[in-house]
Amino acid sequence: MKNKAQAGNITMIVVFVAILMIIASGIVIGISAFFSSEDAFRKTDAEVLNTKIKNCFIENSVSEKLDIYELCSLNEEVIKRNYIIEIKQNGEAFYNYGDTEKCLLGDENQAFPICSTSTLKKDEKTFTITTGSNQLSKIEQK
Amino acid sequence: MNKKAGTGETLKDNLIYLILLVIFFIIMFFFVLSKANSASLWSDYYAKELTKVINNAKPNDEVTLNFHKATEIAQKNSVPSISEIFTFDNSQNKLCVKLSPSRQTCRFYFNNVDITSPEIRIDISSEKNLLSFQIKEKTK
Numbered sequence: 001m002k003n004k005a006q007a008g009n010i011t012m013i014v015v016f017v018a019i020l021m022i023i024a025s026g027i028v029i030g031i032s033a034f035f036s037s038e039d040a041f042r043k044t045d046a047e048v049l050n051t052k053i054k055n056c057f058i059e060n061s062v063s064e065k066l067d068i069y070e071l072c073s074l075n076e077e078v079i080k081r082n083y084i085i086e087i088k089q090n091g092e093a094f095y096n097y098g099d100t101e102k103c104l105l106g107d108e109n110q111a112f113p114i115c116s117t118s119t120l121k122k123d124e125k126t127f128t129i130t131t132g133s134n135q136l137s138k139i140e141q142k
Numbered sequence: 143m144n145k146k147a148g149t150g151e152t153l154k155d156n157l158i159y160l161i162l163l164v165i166f167f168i169i170m171f172f173f174v175l176s177k178a179n180s181a182s183l184w185s186d187y188y189a190k191e192l193t194k195v196i197n198n199a200k201p202n203d204e205v206t207l208n209f210h211k212a213t214e215i216a217q218k219n220s221v222p223s224i225s226e227i228f229t230f231d232n233s234q235n236k237l238c239v240k241l242s243p244s245r246q247t248c249r250f251y252f253n254n255v256d257i258t259s260p261e262i263r264i265d266i267s268s269e270k271n272l273l274s275f276q277i278k279e280k281t282k
Binding site for chain 1: 155158159162163166169170173174177180182183186189190193194197198201234235238240244245246247248249250251252253254255280
């Protein structure tokens with residue numbers, strides 16, 4: 001009878017430890033996902049770029065032959081490596097670098113950009129500015 | 143007397159669970175603490191914040207940042223020199239933050255500017271270690 005009780009106790013300890021392990025793995029996965037998430041910053045990054053272009057369009061006269069990098073003081077190399085920009089004037093393509101269709105997948109996959117869209121009315125023209133960022137922090141061994 | 147013995151028995155039976163629970167909480171506490179104070183987390187944080195500040199800046203702006211937390215972590219991880227914590231590469235529009243001896247976190251800023259005169263001011267007493275730099279128009 002005593003042996004049976006002891007066996008029951010050991011079984012309960014195993015179950016208890018298993019429950020703790022499940023809780024611990026949940027905490028580890030949750031915390032790791034929280035600290036390594038880049039989504040919030042990619043959204044901020046896209047918004048900062050969007051605001052910069054919008055302010056640049058407000059401050060400068062915008063013509064058909066604009067060099068957006070020169071006009072808005074953007075580094076072409078960095079933009080082409082990590083960002084997308086699509087500008088429409090009255091619904092028609094005005095400037096385009098990158099594929100904004102990718103924005104739809106940004107929330108689920110880090111390889112795709114997270115995007116931000118805004119509209120600006122200037123001189124009876126409506127500009128729709130969409131920017132996206134897929135820049136991730138780079139860890140370098142040094 | 144019999145009741146007392148019963149209470150003692152119950153306590154003894156549950157003691158192992160209590161010990162396991164305490165060990166579990168201690169491990170989890172230190173895990174969360176180590177994650178929250180890790181060099182990779184804070185170097186990523188500083189790299190992102192600096193990128194955001196630089197991207198929003200205009201030429202001739204001067205930026206000052208309190209990086210006391212970064213110094214604490216760098217010292218704990220034996221980073222040889224405080225001047226190594228932040229590095230700016232104007233040719234690539236890249237900044238790096240190093241809070242552990244062998245690894246650094248880097249990001250690129252799209253604002254086409256140069257970072258000049260980075261300067262570090264250490265004030266241990268007031269817990270204000272300041273990094274300041276100037277934003278200048280890109281030299282071609």
